[in-house]
Amino acid sequence: MRRAPSHSYPGLNLGEDHASAHKFTEVVTFGFWVFLMSDLVYFGLMFAIYITMIDAQAGGPGPHELFDLKSIFAQTLILLTSSLTVGLAMLALKYNLPRGRIVLWFGVTLILGLSFLVLEIRDFMAMAEKGGIPQRSGFLSAFYGLVPLHGLHVAAGCLWLVVLGIQLRVMGLTDLIMSRVVRLALFWHFLDLIWIGIITIVYFGGLSYG
Amino acid sequence: MDRRTELHRRERRRYVIGYGGSLLLTLAVFSIAYIYGIQRPGVFFSIGLLGLVQLVVQLVYFLHIDRRRSSREDLDLILFSTLVLLIIIGGTVWILGNLAMRMHMHAM
Structure with missing residues:
Protein backbone atom coordinates (compact mmCIF):
# COMPACT_ATOMS: atom_id res chain seq x y z
CA MET A 1 0.00 0.00 0.00
CA ARG A 2 2.75 2.42 0.89
CA ARG A 3 5.83 3.07 -1.14
CA ALA A 4 8.41 5.01 0.79
CA PRO A 5 9.36 2.88 3.76
CA SER A 6 10.74 5.42 6.14
CA HIS A 7 9.17 8.82 5.55
CA SER A 8 5.59 8.15 4.61
CA TYR A 9 4.32 10.49 7.29
CA PRO A 10 6.62 13.47 6.99
CA GLY A 11 5.85 14.80 10.44
CA LEU A 12 3.48 12.66 12.41
CA ASN A 13 5.70 9.64 12.24
CA LEU A 14 8.32 7.99 14.33
CA GLY A 15 11.17 8.36 11.86
CA GLU A 16 14.14 6.19 11.18
CA ASP A 17 15.13 5.74 14.81
CA HIS A 18 12.11 3.57 15.40
CA ALA A 19 11.92 1.60 12.16
CA SER A 20 9.85 -1.33 13.41
CA ALA A 21 7.42 0.85 15.35
CA HIS A 22 7.19 3.10 12.34
CA LYS A 23 6.13 0.32 9.98
CA PHE A 24 3.39 -0.76 12.35
CA THR A 25 2.32 2.81 12.95
CA GLU A 26 1.84 3.59 9.26
CA VAL A 27 -0.95 1.09 8.84
CA VAL A 28 -2.82 1.85 12.06
CA THR A 29 -2.42 5.59 11.55
CA PHE A 30 -4.15 5.35 8.21
CA GLY A 31 -6.92 3.36 9.89
CA PHE A 32 -7.13 6.05 12.54
CA TRP A 33 -7.53 8.68 9.83
CA VAL A 34 -10.52 6.69 8.56
CA PHE A 35 -12.02 6.82 12.06
CA LEU A 36 -11.37 10.56 12.33
CA MET A 37 -13.02 11.22 9.01
CA SER A 38 -16.15 9.26 9.94
CA ASP A 39 -16.21 11.23 13.17
CA LEU A 40 -15.95 14.35 11.03
CA VAL A 41 -19.03 13.30 9.07
CA TYR A 42 -20.90 12.92 12.37
CA PHE A 43 -19.84 16.43 13.38
CA GLY A 44 -20.84 17.61 9.93
CA LEU A 45 -24.38 16.36 10.49
CA MET A 46 -24.58 18.21 13.79
CA PHE A 47 -23.32 21.37 12.06
CA ALA A 48 -25.97 20.97 9.37
CA ILE A 49 -28.70 20.63 11.98
CA TYR A 50 -27.40 23.67 13.84
CA ILE A 51 -27.37 25.80 10.69
CA THR A 52 -30.98 24.91 9.91
CA MET A 53 -31.99 25.55 13.53
CA ILE A 54 -30.43 28.99 13.99
CA ASP A 55 -33.81 30.68 13.52
CA ALA A 56 -35.79 28.14 15.55
CA GLN A 57 -35.50 29.98 18.85
CA ALA A 58 -39.19 29.74 19.75
CA GLY A 59 -39.05 33.00 21.65
CA GLY A 60 -36.36 31.64 23.95
CA PRO A 61 -32.95 33.16 24.59
CA GLY A 62 -30.81 33.47 21.45
CA PRO A 63 -27.10 33.74 20.68
CA HIS A 64 -26.84 37.38 21.72
CA GLU A 65 -28.09 36.72 25.22
CA LEU A 66 -26.26 33.45 25.68
CA PHE A 67 -22.82 33.53 24.06
CA ASP A 68 -19.88 34.93 25.98
CA LEU A 69 -17.19 35.72 23.40
CA LYS A 70 -14.52 36.45 26.02
CA SER A 71 -14.78 32.94 27.36
CA ILE A 72 -14.85 31.52 23.83
CA PHE A 73 -11.69 33.47 23.03
CA ALA A 74 -9.94 32.04 26.11
CA GLN A 75 -11.05 28.52 25.20
CA THR A 76 -9.77 28.98 21.67
CA LEU A 77 -6.32 30.06 22.86
CA ILE A 78 -6.15 27.21 25.38
CA LEU A 79 -7.09 24.56 22.85
CA LEU A 80 -4.71 25.96 20.24
CA THR A 81 -1.82 25.96 22.70
CA SER A 82 -2.60 22.38 23.74
CA SER A 83 -2.42 21.39 20.08
CA LEU A 84 1.13 22.75 20.03
CA THR A 85 2.16 21.01 23.26
CA VAL A 86 0.85 17.63 22.11
CA GLY A 87 2.90 18.11 18.94
CA LEU A 88 5.97 18.83 21.07
CA ALA A 89 5.34 15.61 23.01
CA MET A 90 5.30 13.79 19.67
CA LEU A 91 8.63 15.34 18.71
CA ALA A 92 10.17 14.49 22.08
CA LEU A 93 9.25 10.89 21.40
CA LYS A 94 10.45 10.91 17.83
CA TYR A 95 13.87 12.36 18.64
CA ASN A 96 14.53 10.19 21.68
CA LEU A 97 14.51 13.03 24.19
CA PRO A 98 14.42 11.91 27.83
CA ARG A 99 11.12 10.32 28.76
CA GLY A 100 10.50 13.08 31.30
CA ARG A 101 10.15 15.51 28.42
CA ILE A 102 7.29 13.52 26.91
CA VAL A 103 5.57 13.27 30.28
CA LEU A 104 6.06 17.01 30.79
CA TRP A 105 4.36 17.92 27.50
CA PHE A 106 1.64 15.37 28.21
CA GLY A 107 1.07 17.03 31.57
CA VAL A 108 0.87 20.51 30.07
CA THR A 109 -1.57 19.25 27.43
CA LEU A 110 -3.70 17.59 30.08
CA ILE A 111 -3.86 20.76 32.19
CA LEU A 112 -4.81 22.82 29.15
CA GLY A 113 -7.45 20.27 28.12
CA LEU A 114 -8.97 20.28 31.60
CA SER A 115 -8.99 24.09 31.78
CA PHE A 116 -10.78 24.14 28.46
CA LEU A 117 -13.43 21.82 29.85
CA VAL A 118 -13.83 23.88 33.03
CA LEU A 119 -14.39 27.07 31.01
CA GLU A 120 -16.82 25.30 28.71
CA ILE A 121 -18.86 23.85 31.56
CA ARG A 122 -18.95 27.27 33.23
CA ASP A 123 -20.33 28.67 29.98
CA PHE A 124 -23.03 26.02 29.86
CA MET A 125 -23.98 26.75 33.44
CA ALA A 126 -24.17 30.48 32.77
CA MET A 127 -26.35 29.72 29.73
CA ALA A 128 -28.64 27.49 31.77
CA GLU A 129 -29.06 30.29 34.31
CA LYS A 130 -30.37 32.55 31.56
CA GLY A 131 -32.87 29.88 30.53
CA GLY A 132 -30.69 28.42 27.79
CA ILE A 133 -31.38 24.76 28.38
CA PRO A 134 -31.56 22.08 25.65
CA GLN A 135 -35.32 21.59 25.78
CA ARG A 136 -36.09 25.32 25.43
CA SER A 137 -35.90 25.53 21.62
CA GLY A 138 -34.70 23.76 18.50
CA PHE A 139 -31.79 26.16 18.35
CA LEU A 140 -30.66 25.23 21.86
CA SER A 141 -31.16 21.51 21.24
CA ALA A 142 -28.92 21.76 18.19
CA PHE A 143 -26.38 23.80 20.15
CA TYR A 144 -26.25 21.28 22.99
CA GLY A 145 -26.04 18.44 20.48
CA LEU A 146 -22.94 19.89 18.89
CA VAL A 147 -20.76 21.84 21.34
CA PRO A 148 -20.83 19.35 24.25
CA LEU A 149 -20.15 16.59 21.72
CA HIS A 150 -16.84 18.31 21.05
CA GLY A 151 -16.34 18.74 24.80
CA LEU A 152 -16.94 15.04 25.23
CA HIS A 153 -14.21 14.37 22.69
CA VAL A 154 -11.84 16.62 24.65
CA ALA A 155 -12.74 14.79 27.86
CA ALA A 156 -12.04 11.46 26.14
CA GLY A 157 -8.72 12.88 24.94
CA CYS A 158 -7.83 13.88 28.52
CA LEU A 159 -8.64 10.39 29.76
CA TRP A 160 -6.54 8.96 26.95
CA LEU A 161 -3.64 11.23 27.96
CA VAL A 162 -3.78 9.96 31.53
CA VAL A 163 -4.00 6.30 30.52
CA LEU A 164 -1.20 6.65 27.99
CA GLY A 165 0.95 8.49 30.53
CA ILE A 166 0.54 5.58 32.95
CA GLN A 167 1.25 3.04 30.20
CA LEU A 168 4.36 4.99 29.28
CA ARG A 169 5.59 4.71 32.85
CA VAL A 170 4.72 1.03 33.27
CA MET A 171 5.44 -0.45 29.87
CA GLY A 172 8.15 1.92 28.65
CA LEU A 173 8.63 3.06 25.08
CA THR A 174 7.47 -0.04 23.25
CA ASP A 175 6.42 0.05 19.60
CA LEU A 176 2.78 -0.15 20.58
CA ILE A 177 3.00 2.77 23.01
CA MET A 178 4.85 4.91 20.51
CA SER A 179 2.24 4.34 17.84
CA ARG A 180 -0.46 5.20 20.38
CA VAL A 181 1.21 8.53 21.04
CA VAL A 182 1.09 9.28 17.31
CA ARG A 183 -2.62 8.56 17.22
CA LEU A 184 -3.31 10.62 20.31
CA ALA A 185 -1.50 13.59 18.75
CA LEU A 186 -3.55 13.13 15.61
CA PHE A 187 -6.79 12.99 17.61
CA TRP A 188 -5.89 16.12 19.56
CA HIS A 189 -5.03 18.13 16.45
CA PHE A 190 -8.32 16.97 14.95
CA LEU A 191 -10.22 18.34 17.96
CA ASP A 192 -8.71 21.74 17.34
CA LEU A 193 -9.85 21.61 13.71
CA ILE A 194 -13.42 20.90 14.84
CA TRP A 195 -13.19 23.77 17.31
CA ILE A 196 -12.35 26.20 14.49
CA GLY A 197 -15.57 25.06 12.82
CA ILE A 198 -17.46 25.58 16.08
CA ILE A 199 -16.26 29.13 16.73
CA THR A 200 -16.89 30.08 13.11
CA ILE A 201 -20.29 28.49 12.57
CA VAL A 202 -21.81 28.08 16.02
CA TYR A 203 -20.61 31.22 17.74
CA PHE A 204 -19.91 33.81 15.03
CA GLY A 205 -22.49 32.32 12.66
CA GLY A 206 -25.06 32.28 15.47
CA LEU A 207 -24.32 35.89 16.37
CA SER A 208 -24.52 37.05 12.74
CA TYR A 209 -27.68 35.25 11.72
CA GLY A 210 -29.44 34.39 14.97
CA MET B 1 23.62 13.05 15.74
CA ASP B 2 24.10 16.50 14.28
CA ARG B 3 21.75 15.79 11.40
CA ARG B 4 19.15 14.58 13.88
CA THR B 5 19.39 17.74 15.97
CA GLU B 6 19.02 19.75 12.80
CA LEU B 7 15.95 17.72 11.75
CA HIS B 8 14.49 18.10 15.22
CA ARG B 9 14.94 21.85 15.12
CA ARG B 10 13.36 22.06 11.71
CA GLU B 11 10.31 20.05 12.77
CA ARG B 12 9.90 22.02 15.94
CA ARG B 13 10.03 25.23 13.92
CA ARG B 14 7.25 23.82 11.76
CA TYR B 15 5.01 23.40 14.78
CA VAL B 16 5.87 26.86 16.08
CA ILE B 17 5.11 28.43 12.67
CA GLY B 18 1.77 26.62 12.61
CA TYR B 19 1.03 27.82 16.13
CA GLY B 20 2.02 31.42 15.37
CA GLY B 21 -0.03 31.44 12.19
CA SER B 22 -3.10 30.03 13.90
CA LEU B 23 -2.68 32.49 16.75
CA LEU B 24 -2.55 35.45 14.37
CA LEU B 25 -5.61 34.21 12.47
CA THR B 26 -7.54 33.70 15.73
CA LEU B 27 -6.62 37.20 16.91
CA ALA B 28 -7.65 38.60 13.53
CA VAL B 29 -11.04 36.86 13.68
CA PHE B 30 -11.85 38.07 17.18
CA SER B 31 -10.63 41.62 16.57
CA ILE B 32 -12.67 41.88 13.38
CA ALA B 33 -15.73 40.79 15.33
CA TYR B 34 -14.87 43.20 18.15
CA ILE B 35 -14.07 46.24 16.02
CA TYR B 36 -16.69 46.01 13.29
CA GLY B 37 -19.46 44.26 15.17
CA ILE B 38 -20.60 40.85 14.10
CA GLN B 39 -23.74 41.88 12.24
CA ARG B 40 -22.16 44.21 9.69
CA PRO B 41 -22.46 42.69 6.20
CA GLY B 42 -19.25 41.08 5.04
CA VAL B 43 -17.93 40.56 8.55
CA PHE B 44 -19.13 36.97 8.83
CA PHE B 45 -17.84 36.29 5.35
CA SER B 46 -14.32 37.41 6.31
CA ILE B 47 -14.47 35.46 9.58
CA GLY B 48 -15.46 32.34 7.66
CA LEU B 49 -12.67 32.88 5.18
CA LEU B 50 -10.08 33.31 7.95
CA GLY B 51 -11.41 30.17 9.64
CA LEU B 52 -10.92 28.26 6.41
CA VAL B 53 -7.36 29.56 6.13
CA GLN B 54 -6.68 28.44 9.69
CA LEU B 55 -8.00 24.96 8.91
CA VAL B 56 -5.52 24.71 6.05
CA VAL B 57 -2.66 26.10 8.18
CA GLN B 58 -3.29 23.50 10.89
CA LEU B 59 -3.70 20.66 8.39
CA VAL B 60 -0.35 21.53 6.85
CA TYR B 61 1.71 22.48 9.91
CA PHE B 62 0.19 20.31 12.64
CA LEU B 63 -1.19 17.31 10.78
CA HIS B 64 1.46 17.38 8.05
CA ILE B 65 -0.91 16.91 5.17
CA ASP B 66 0.60 18.12 1.93
CA ARG B 67 0.69 17.19 -1.70
CA ARG B 68 3.81 15.10 -1.38
Missing part, protein backbone atom coordinates in the same frame (compact mmCIF):
# COMPACT_ATOMS: atom_id res chain seq x y z
CA ARG B 69 3.32 11.69 -2.89
CA SER B 70 3.89 9.99 0.44
CA SER B 71 0.90 11.49 2.23
CA ARG B 72 -1.41 11.29 -0.78
CA GLU B 73 -3.65 8.59 0.65
CA ASP B 74 -4.40 10.72 3.68
CA LEU B 75 -5.12 13.70 1.46
CA ASP B 76 -7.42 11.60 -0.75
CA LEU B 77 -9.29 10.43 2.31
CA ILE B 78 -9.68 13.97 3.63
CA LEU B 79 -10.82 15.30 0.28
CA PHE B 80 -13.38 12.54 -0.11
CA SER B 81 -14.72 13.11 3.41
CA THR B 82 -14.92 16.82 2.65
CA LEU B 83 -17.00 16.01 -0.43
CA VAL B 84 -19.36 13.86 1.67
CA LEU B 85 -19.58 16.68 4.22
CA LEU B 86 -20.37 19.29 1.61
CA ILE B 87 -23.13 17.11 0.18
CA ILE B 88 -24.60 16.45 3.63
CA ILE B 89 -24.41 20.03 4.88
CA GLY B 90 -25.20 21.71 1.59
CA GLY B 91 -28.09 19.33 0.92
CA THR B 92 -29.58 19.72 4.38
CA VAL B 93 -29.37 23.50 4.38
CA TRP B 94 -30.74 23.73 0.85
CA ILE B 95 -33.71 21.43 1.38
CA LEU B 96 -34.69 22.69 4.82
CA GLY B 97 -34.15 26.30 3.77
CA ASN B 98 -36.42 25.73 0.81
CA LEU B 99 -39.00 24.11 3.04
CA ALA B 100 -38.88 27.05 5.45
CA MET B 101 -39.40 29.45 2.56
CA ARG B 102 -42.37 27.55 1.11
CA MET B 103 -43.95 27.20 4.52
CA HIS B 104 -43.56 30.99 4.96
CA MET B 105 -41.53 30.46 8.06
CA HIS B 106 -38.83 32.89 9.07
CA ALA B 107 -36.41 33.52 6.20
CA MET B 108 -33.27 31.43 6.46
Whole structure:
Protein backbone atom coordinates (compact mmCIF):
# COMPACT_ATOMS: atom_id res chain seq x y z
CA MET A 1 0.00 0.00 0.00
CA ARG A 2 2.75 2.42 0.89
CA ARG A 3 5.83 3.07 -1.14
CA ALA A 4 8.41 5.01 0.79
CA PRO A 5 9.36 2.88 3.76
CA SER A 6 10.74 5.42 6.14
CA HIS A 7 9.17 8.82 5.55
CA SER A 8 5.59 8.15 4.61
CA TYR A 9 4.32 10.49 7.29
CA PRO A 10 6.62 13.47 6.99
CA GLY A 11 5.85 14.80 10.44
CA LEU A 12 3.48 12.66 12.41
CA ASN A 13 5.70 9.64 12.24
CA LEU A 14 8.32 7.99 14.33
CA GLY A 15 11.17 8.36 11.86
CA GLU A 16 14.14 6.19 11.18
CA ASP A 17 15.13 5.74 14.81
CA HIS A 18 12.11 3.57 15.40
CA ALA A 19 11.92 1.60 12.16
CA SER A 20 9.85 -1.33 13.41
CA ALA A 21 7.42 0.85 15.35
CA HIS A 22 7.19 3.10 12.34
CA LYS A 23 6.13 0.32 9.98
CA PHE A 24 3.39 -0.76 12.35
CA THR A 25 2.32 2.81 12.95
CA GLU A 26 1.84 3.59 9.26
CA VAL A 27 -0.95 1.09 8.84
CA VAL A 28 -2.82 1.85 12.06
CA THR A 29 -2.42 5.59 11.55
CA PHE A 30 -4.15 5.35 8.21
CA GLY A 31 -6.92 3.36 9.89
CA PHE A 32 -7.13 6.05 12.54
CA TRP A 33 -7.53 8.68 9.83
CA VAL A 34 -10.52 6.69 8.56
CA PHE A 35 -12.02 6.82 12.06
CA LEU A 36 -11.37 10.56 12.33
CA MET A 37 -13.02 11.22 9.01
CA SER A 38 -16.15 9.26 9.94
CA ASP A 39 -16.21 11.23 13.17
CA LEU A 40 -15.95 14.35 11.03
CA VAL A 41 -19.03 13.30 9.07
CA TYR A 42 -20.90 12.92 12.37
CA PHE A 43 -19.84 16.43 13.38
CA GLY A 44 -20.84 17.61 9.93
CA LEU A 45 -24.38 16.36 10.49
CA MET A 46 -24.58 18.21 13.79
CA PHE A 47 -23.32 21.37 12.06
CA ALA A 48 -25.97 20.97 9.37
CA ILE A 49 -28.70 20.63 11.98
CA TYR A 50 -27.40 23.67 13.84
CA ILE A 51 -27.37 25.80 10.69
CA THR A 52 -30.98 24.91 9.91
CA MET A 53 -31.99 25.55 13.53
CA ILE A 54 -30.43 28.99 13.99
CA ASP A 55 -33.81 30.68 13.52
CA ALA A 56 -35.79 28.14 15.55
CA GLN A 57 -35.50 29.98 18.85
CA ALA A 58 -39.19 29.74 19.75
CA GLY A 59 -39.05 33.00 21.65
CA GLY A 60 -36.36 31.64 23.95
CA PRO A 61 -32.95 33.16 24.59
CA GLY A 62 -30.81 33.47 21.45
CA PRO A 63 -27.10 33.74 20.68
CA HIS A 64 -26.84 37.38 21.72
CA GLU A 65 -28.09 36.72 25.22
CA LEU A 66 -26.26 33.45 25.68
CA PHE A 67 -22.82 33.53 24.06
CA ASP A 68 -19.88 34.93 25.98
CA LEU A 69 -17.19 35.72 23.40
CA LYS A 70 -14.52 36.45 26.02
CA SER A 71 -14.78 32.94 27.36
CA ILE A 72 -14.85 31.52 23.83
CA PHE A 73 -11.69 33.47 23.03
CA ALA A 74 -9.94 32.04 26.11
CA GLN A 75 -11.05 28.52 25.20
CA THR A 76 -9.77 28.98 21.67
CA LEU A 77 -6.32 30.06 22.86
CA ILE A 78 -6.15 27.21 25.38
CA LEU A 79 -7.09 24.56 22.85
CA LEU A 80 -4.71 25.96 20.24
CA THR A 81 -1.82 25.96 22.70
CA SER A 82 -2.60 22.38 23.74
CA SER A 83 -2.42 21.39 20.08
CA LEU A 84 1.13 22.75 20.03
CA THR A 85 2.16 21.01 23.26
CA VAL A 86 0.85 17.63 22.11
CA GLY A 87 2.90 18.11 18.94
CA LEU A 88 5.97 18.83 21.07
CA ALA A 89 5.34 15.61 23.01
CA MET A 90 5.30 13.79 19.67
CA LEU A 91 8.63 15.34 18.71
CA ALA A 92 10.17 14.49 22.08
CA LEU A 93 9.25 10.89 21.40
CA LYS A 94 10.45 10.91 17.83
CA TYR A 95 13.87 12.36 18.64
CA ASN A 96 14.53 10.19 21.68
CA LEU A 97 14.51 13.03 24.19
CA PRO A 98 14.42 11.91 27.83
CA ARG A 99 11.12 10.32 28.76
CA GLY A 100 10.50 13.08 31.30
CA ARG A 101 10.15 15.51 28.42
CA ILE A 102 7.29 13.52 26.91
CA VAL A 103 5.57 13.27 30.28
CA LEU A 104 6.06 17.01 30.79
CA TRP A 105 4.36 17.92 27.50
CA PHE A 106 1.64 15.37 28.21
CA GLY A 107 1.07 17.03 31.57
CA VAL A 108 0.87 20.51 30.07
CA THR A 109 -1.57 19.25 27.43
CA LEU A 110 -3.70 17.59 30.08
CA ILE A 111 -3.86 20.76 32.19
CA LEU A 112 -4.81 22.82 29.15
CA GLY A 113 -7.45 20.27 28.12
CA LEU A 114 -8.97 20.28 31.60
CA SER A 115 -8.99 24.09 31.78
CA PHE A 116 -10.78 24.14 28.46
CA LEU A 117 -13.43 21.82 29.85
CA VAL A 118 -13.83 23.88 33.03
CA LEU A 119 -14.39 27.07 31.01
CA GLU A 120 -16.82 25.30 28.71
CA ILE A 121 -18.86 23.85 31.56
CA ARG A 122 -18.95 27.27 33.23
CA ASP A 123 -20.33 28.67 29.98
CA PHE A 124 -23.03 26.02 29.86
CA MET A 125 -23.98 26.75 33.44
CA ALA A 126 -24.17 30.48 32.77
CA MET A 127 -26.35 29.72 29.73
CA ALA A 128 -28.64 27.49 31.77
CA GLU A 129 -29.06 30.29 34.31
CA LYS A 130 -30.37 32.55 31.56
CA GLY A 131 -32.87 29.88 30.53
CA GLY A 132 -30.69 28.42 27.79
CA ILE A 133 -31.38 24.76 28.38
CA PRO A 134 -31.56 22.08 25.65
CA GLN A 135 -35.32 21.59 25.78
CA ARG A 136 -36.09 25.32 25.43
CA SER A 137 -35.90 25.53 21.62
CA GLY A 138 -34.70 23.76 18.50
CA PHE A 139 -31.79 26.16 18.35
CA LEU A 140 -30.66 25.23 21.86
CA SER A 141 -31.16 21.51 21.24
CA ALA A 142 -28.92 21.76 18.19
CA PHE A 143 -26.38 23.80 20.15
CA TYR A 144 -26.25 21.28 22.99
CA GLY A 145 -26.04 18.44 20.48
CA LEU A 146 -22.94 19.89 18.89
CA VAL A 147 -20.76 21.84 21.34
CA PRO A 148 -20.83 19.35 24.25
CA LEU A 149 -20.15 16.59 21.72
CA HIS A 150 -16.84 18.31 21.05
CA GLY A 151 -16.34 18.74 24.80
CA LEU A 152 -16.94 15.04 25.23
CA HIS A 153 -14.21 14.37 22.69
CA VAL A 154 -11.84 16.62 24.65
CA ALA A 155 -12.74 14.79 27.86
CA ALA A 156 -12.04 11.46 26.14
CA GLY A 157 -8.72 12.88 24.94
CA CYS A 158 -7.83 13.88 28.52
CA LEU A 159 -8.64 10.39 29.76
CA TRP A 160 -6.54 8.96 26.95
CA LEU A 161 -3.64 11.23 27.96
CA VAL A 162 -3.78 9.96 31.53
CA VAL A 163 -4.00 6.30 30.52
CA LEU A 164 -1.20 6.65 27.99
CA GLY A 165 0.95 8.49 30.53
CA ILE A 166 0.54 5.58 32.95
CA GLN A 167 1.25 3.04 30.20
CA LEU A 168 4.36 4.99 29.28
CA ARG A 169 5.59 4.71 32.85
CA VAL A 170 4.72 1.03 33.27
CA MET A 171 5.44 -0.45 29.87
CA GLY A 172 8.15 1.92 28.65
CA LEU A 173 8.63 3.06 25.08
CA THR A 174 7.47 -0.04 23.25
CA ASP A 175 6.42 0.05 19.60
CA LEU A 176 2.78 -0.15 20.58
CA ILE A 177 3.00 2.77 23.01
CA MET A 178 4.85 4.91 20.51
CA SER A 179 2.24 4.34 17.84
CA ARG A 180 -0.46 5.20 20.38
CA VAL A 181 1.21 8.53 21.04
CA VAL A 182 1.09 9.28 17.31
CA ARG A 183 -2.62 8.56 17.22
CA LEU A 184 -3.31 10.62 20.31
CA ALA A 185 -1.50 13.59 18.75
CA LEU A 186 -3.55 13.13 15.61
CA PHE A 187 -6.79 12.99 17.61
CA TRP A 188 -5.89 16.12 19.56
CA HIS A 189 -5.03 18.13 16.45
CA PHE A 190 -8.32 16.97 14.95
CA LEU A 191 -10.22 18.34 17.96
CA ASP A 192 -8.71 21.74 17.34
CA LEU A 193 -9.85 21.61 13.71
CA ILE A 194 -13.42 20.90 14.84
CA TRP A 195 -13.19 23.77 17.31
CA ILE A 196 -12.35 26.20 14.49
CA GLY A 197 -15.57 25.06 12.82
CA ILE A 198 -17.46 25.58 16.08
CA ILE A 199 -16.26 29.13 16.73
CA THR A 200 -16.89 30.08 13.11
CA ILE A 201 -20.29 28.49 12.57
CA VAL A 202 -21.81 28.08 16.02
CA TYR A 203 -20.61 31.22 17.74
CA PHE A 204 -19.91 33.81 15.03
CA GLY A 205 -22.49 32.32 12.66
CA GLY A 206 -25.06 32.28 15.47
CA LEU A 207 -24.32 35.89 16.37
CA SER A 208 -24.52 37.05 12.74
CA TYR A 209 -27.68 35.25 11.72
CA GLY A 210 -29.44 34.39 14.97
CA MET B 1 23.62 13.05 15.74
CA ASP B 2 24.10 16.50 14.28
CA ARG B 3 21.75 15.79 11.40
CA ARG B 4 19.15 14.58 13.88
CA THR B 5 19.39 17.74 15.97
CA GLU B 6 19.02 19.75 12.80
CA LEU B 7 15.95 17.72 11.75
CA HIS B 8 14.49 18.10 15.22
CA ARG B 9 14.94 21.85 15.12
CA ARG B 10 13.36 22.06 11.71
CA GLU B 11 10.31 20.05 12.77
CA ARG B 12 9.90 22.02 15.94
CA ARG B 13 10.03 25.23 13.92
CA ARG B 14 7.25 23.82 11.76
CA TYR B 15 5.01 23.40 14.78
CA VAL B 16 5.87 26.86 16.08
CA ILE B 17 5.11 28.43 12.67
CA GLY B 18 1.77 26.62 12.61
CA TYR B 19 1.03 27.82 16.13
CA GLY B 20 2.02 31.42 15.37
CA GLY B 21 -0.03 31.44 12.19
CA SER B 22 -3.10 30.03 13.90
CA LEU B 23 -2.68 32.49 16.75
CA LEU B 24 -2.55 35.45 14.37
CA LEU B 25 -5.61 34.21 12.47
CA THR B 26 -7.54 33.70 15.73
CA LEU B 27 -6.62 37.20 16.91
CA ALA B 28 -7.65 38.60 13.53
CA VAL B 29 -11.04 36.86 13.68
CA PHE B 30 -11.85 38.07 17.18
CA SER B 31 -10.63 41.62 16.57
CA ILE B 32 -12.67 41.88 13.38
CA ALA B 33 -15.73 40.79 15.33
CA TYR B 34 -14.87 43.20 18.15
CA ILE B 35 -14.07 46.24 16.02
CA TYR B 36 -16.69 46.01 13.29
CA GLY B 37 -19.46 44.26 15.17
CA ILE B 38 -20.60 40.85 14.10
CA GLN B 39 -23.74 41.88 12.24
CA ARG B 40 -22.16 44.21 9.69
CA PRO B 41 -22.46 42.69 6.20
CA GLY B 42 -19.25 41.08 5.04
CA VAL B 43 -17.93 40.56 8.55
CA PHE B 44 -19.13 36.97 8.83
CA PHE B 45 -17.84 36.29 5.35
CA SER B 46 -14.32 37.41 6.31
CA ILE B 47 -14.47 35.46 9.58
CA GLY B 48 -15.46 32.34 7.66
CA LEU B 49 -12.67 32.88 5.18
CA LEU B 50 -10.08 33.31 7.95
CA GLY B 51 -11.41 30.17 9.64
CA LEU B 52 -10.92 28.26 6.41
CA VAL B 53 -7.36 29.56 6.13
CA GLN B 54 -6.68 28.44 9.69
CA LEU B 55 -8.00 24.96 8.91
CA VAL B 56 -5.52 24.71 6.05
CA VAL B 57 -2.66 26.10 8.18
CA GLN B 58 -3.29 23.50 10.89
CA LEU B 59 -3.70 20.66 8.39
CA VAL B 60 -0.35 21.53 6.85
CA TYR B 61 1.71 22.48 9.91
CA PHE B 62 0.19 20.31 12.64
CA LEU B 63 -1.19 17.31 10.78
CA HIS B 64 1.46 17.38 8.05
CA ILE B 65 -0.91 16.91 5.17
CA ASP B 66 0.60 18.12 1.93
CA ARG B 67 0.69 17.19 -1.70
CA ARG B 68 3.81 15.10 -1.38
CA ARG B 69 3.32 11.69 -2.89
CA SER B 70 3.89 9.99 0.44
CA SER B 71 0.90 11.49 2.23
CA ARG B 72 -1.41 11.29 -0.78
CA GLU B 73 -3.65 8.59 0.65
CA ASP B 74 -4.40 10.72 3.68
CA LEU B 75 -5.12 13.70 1.46
CA ASP B 76 -7.42 11.60 -0.75
CA LEU B 77 -9.29 10.43 2.31
CA ILE B 78 -9.68 13.97 3.63
CA LEU B 79 -10.82 15.30 0.28
CA PHE B 80 -13.38 12.54 -0.11
CA SER B 81 -14.72 13.11 3.41
CA THR B 82 -14.92 16.82 2.65
CA LEU B 83 -17.00 16.01 -0.43
CA VAL B 84 -19.36 13.86 1.67
CA LEU B 85 -19.58 16.68 4.22
CA LEU B 86 -20.37 19.29 1.61
CA ILE B 87 -23.13 17.11 0.18
CA ILE B 88 -24.60 16.45 3.63
CA ILE B 89 -24.41 20.03 4.88
CA GLY B 90 -25.20 21.71 1.59
CA GLY B 91 -28.09 19.33 0.92
CA THR B 92 -29.58 19.72 4.38
CA VAL B 93 -29.37 23.50 4.38
CA TRP B 94 -30.74 23.73 0.85
CA ILE B 95 -33.71 21.43 1.38
CA LEU B 96 -34.69 22.69 4.82
CA GLY B 97 -34.15 26.30 3.77
CA ASN B 98 -36.42 25.73 0.81
CA LEU B 99 -39.00 24.11 3.04
CA ALA B 100 -38.88 27.05 5.45
CA MET B 101 -39.40 29.45 2.56
CA ARG B 102 -42.37 27.55 1.11
CA MET B 103 -43.95 27.20 4.52
CA HIS B 104 -43.56 30.99 4.96
CA MET B 105 -41.53 30.46 8.06
CA HIS B 106 -38.83 32.89 9.07
CA ALA B 107 -36.41 33.52 6.20
CA MET B 108 -33.27 31.43 6.46
